[in-house]
Amino acid sequence: MVAHILQLKLRLLGNGFKRSTGQLVAVIIGGLYALGMVVLLSGASWATAEQNPFPGQLTIIIGSAVVLGWAVIPPLLTGVDLTLEPARFVHFGIDTKVLAPALVLAGFISVPAVLTFLGLLGASMMWRLDPAVLALALVSAVATAIMAVLVCQYLTIMATALRSKRRFRELTFALLFLLLVSLGPLLSSVFAAAESIADWINPISAVLAYTPLGAFAALPGALATGNMAQLALCAVLGVVYLVGLYLLLVRATGAATVAPPAQQRAATARGLGFFKLLPATPTGAVAARSLTYWFKDPRYALSILMVPMLPLIFWFAGRQSGEYTMMFALGPLIGILMGFAISADVSYDNTAFALHVLTGVSGKADRAGRVMACFAIGIIPLLLAATLPAILSDQLWRLPSDLGLSLAAFLVSLGVSSVVSARYTYAVPLPGENPMKTPPGNGLRVALTQMGTMGFMAVLLIPVIIPAVISWTTQSQVAGFIALGIGLLLGVGMLIGGVHLGGKWFDRRQSELMQAVMINR
Structure with a gap:
């Protein structure tokens, strides 16, 4: 034996x-x-x-x-x-x-x-x-x-x-x-x-x-x-x-080998939760369900836990070197990470994605609802990360440029992720599994997709990065406000465009997305 x-x-x-x-x-x-x-x-x-x-x-x-x-x-x-x-x-x-x-x-x-x-x-x-x-x-x-x-x-x-x-x-x-x-x-x-x-x-x-x-x-x-x-x-x-x-x-x-396996009790729902707070529209329903995931699904916890940990890591690094410049990168970094988190939303849905297919939710409503949920979760930490380093270091002239680059990074990341998640899916931990589990299979494809998405975001942010760098090197508030204005225009434009294009791809590829999600189980 x-x-x-x-x-x-x-x-x-x-x-x-x-x-x-x-x-x-x-x-x-x-x-x-x-x-x-x-x-x-x-x-x-x-x-x-x-x-x-x-x-x-x-x-x-x-x-x-x-x-x-x-x-x-x-x-x-x-x-x-x-x-x-x-x-x-x-x-x-x-x-x-x-x-x-x-x-x-x-x-x-x-x-x-x-x-x-x-x-x-x-x-x-x-x-x-x-x-x-x-x-x-x-x-x-x-x-x-x-x-x-x-x-x-x-x-x-x-x-x-x-x-x-x-x-x-x-x-x-x-x-x-x-x-x-x-x-x-x-x-x-x-x-x-x-x-x-x-x-x-x-x-x-x-x-x-x-x-x-x-x-x-x-x-x-x-x-x-x-x-x-x-x-x-x-x-x-x-x-x-x-x-x-x-x-x-x-x-x-x-x-x-003797005791029976532990049985899980079914979760009990109390009240309507976020569904009571948001509008009774397809977009509101998707946003409410996404917010429920953000607060109750441990697979989303990685993005949330990184928000308070990044300042701690950067602060320790600055304490060792005596230079705290890295703290000013918190805003853009948190914006990219939070926005990129919804690129795996369809994969995280798993079989629940069938709800979107069977109920006929439009691609625009699906994309907009997921963006609303992530925006509600990430906007306050983003604003704090973008403004507090300048305020605490008494460099108020940095506020416009830091805020502009951070908002642009967040909005552009949300827009790009809305398109990417309508086109690419990859294997993720199944609901209820360990969030840190690495599913077998398409690791190279996942890495290439994520690297390509991040690189594309960096290229799109160049129009904001240039005036922001000028503002930092010359301590010019005028350049900072230019970066803020370009960042808002670029971010809002990319977000609207991403939701619109991602919605079209979503409408055309619902059956392919459902099939891909089932294969990635």
């Missing part, structure tokens, strides 16, 4: 590369890139073995980061391959003593697991000057990789039931996204506060060495320094952690 399940996992892994030629090419390119990074890490570890002043601490940091990454990113953020999750075997009556080891071993049959093993083995080359320590480092690298995969499997099983609860998914996504976005600025502040690398690497590694994250990774350093007490203690702790984790995993696997 164990061999049969392992063969099944290998077959599933192989079949995953046969879905499409584009996906196969993307996987090969991604695998070669990851393999190149592994080779680069191994080469750096080998080359710096003689000059590395912190080999023991660095090994602990790397091992702990790998285990923590496997514990957080696959189960909670991006999702993992749940083809062989324990709950799928509930109808087969397989003994847990057989099924659990088989599923544990199957978890190691994946490209990320292989790359993790190779990466940790390559990082162990920093101990190449001492053969005995190198041998122990290789063993501890394998043990650390096993710990990482087991942690991922256990947390995935435990999180599967919780992920069926919508509020848990939304809260998890929001917290993890904010953590990942703010991680860089927080770490840079910590490193800047330390006078030397030893001020932070020594205390951090000393704590991690006795945790499940870095217990095995601490063994080579303890042997190299002759600290046999730490070597014995970390070895015992590592074995205890690993055995305890395996037992917990077996228990969780058995529970998942």
Whole structure:
């Protein structure tokens, strides 16, 4: 039975590369890139073995980061391959003593697991000057990789039931996204506060060495320094952690194959919501439904969460360099990002797009309703981002140009997105799925479409950028008001034109759009 399940996992892994030629090419390119990074890490570890002043601490940091990454990113953020999750075997009556080891071993049959093993083995080359320590480092690298995969499997099983609860998914996504976005600025502040690398690497590694994250990774350093007490203690702790984790995993696997899957309760609607506030017209109905998505669909949360995070990131960057010029780019950047968000609206609709087709909503009403919803969400953050940097820095002469470029970016982005979303659709996470999940398939097409759309927006903004740059370089309010006037005229014109042209394309391509949405599921 164990061999049969392992063969099944290998077959599933192989079949995953046969879905499409584009996906196969993307996987090969991604695998070669990851393999190149592994080779680069191994080469750096080998080359710096003689000059590395912190080999023991660095090994602990790397091992702990790998285990923590496997514990957080696959189960909670991006999702993992749940083809062989324990709950799928509930109808087969397989003994847990057989099924659990088989599923544990199957978890190691994946490209990320292989790359993790190779990466940790390559990082162990920093101990190449001492053969005995190198041998122990290789063993501890394998043990650390096993710990990482087991942690991922256990947390995935435990999180599967919780992920069926919508509020848990939304809260998890929001917290993890904010953590990942703010991680860089927080770490840079910590490193800047330390006078030397030893001020932070020594205390951090000393704590991690006795945790499940870095217990095995601490063994080579303890042997190299002759600290046999730490070597014995970390070895015992590592074995205890690993055995305890395996037992917990077996228990969780058995529970998942016995307990029925969690049932989701249907959402209950209270009142008419935005439909009560907006006009009873096709445009108003589309706008109300879009506003409901913006507030309740976690897939739209990425655009909303980036609005408060961008000022924080730019402020941290300015604090490190002493130059806060980047803050003046907040308005145009938020305008482009918010406006570009509706370019995936049709894809996000999924099967609900049939409502637009069956009810005969005109393309103009559809485009205008989606624009109204995004405009209502984004206009206040945009105005704050466009005006506050100039006001707080006492450079009021910048207000007209900053406001003109920001409004132009937002309106032009809305107009272009209204056209693009009527012509191109691409695979997005399905309703209820993890918002950060990357659907397989047309990754190259998505990237090219997004790059082309962004580039086209930048070209359209050139008439506003030129007087805005003149205003910034000469501190001329006259040039700033020219930028404001051109920005409003260009933005409004592009928005009206985009809604009109996008509406025509929408009317002609409703059946093709519906077919594309169904294929992208």
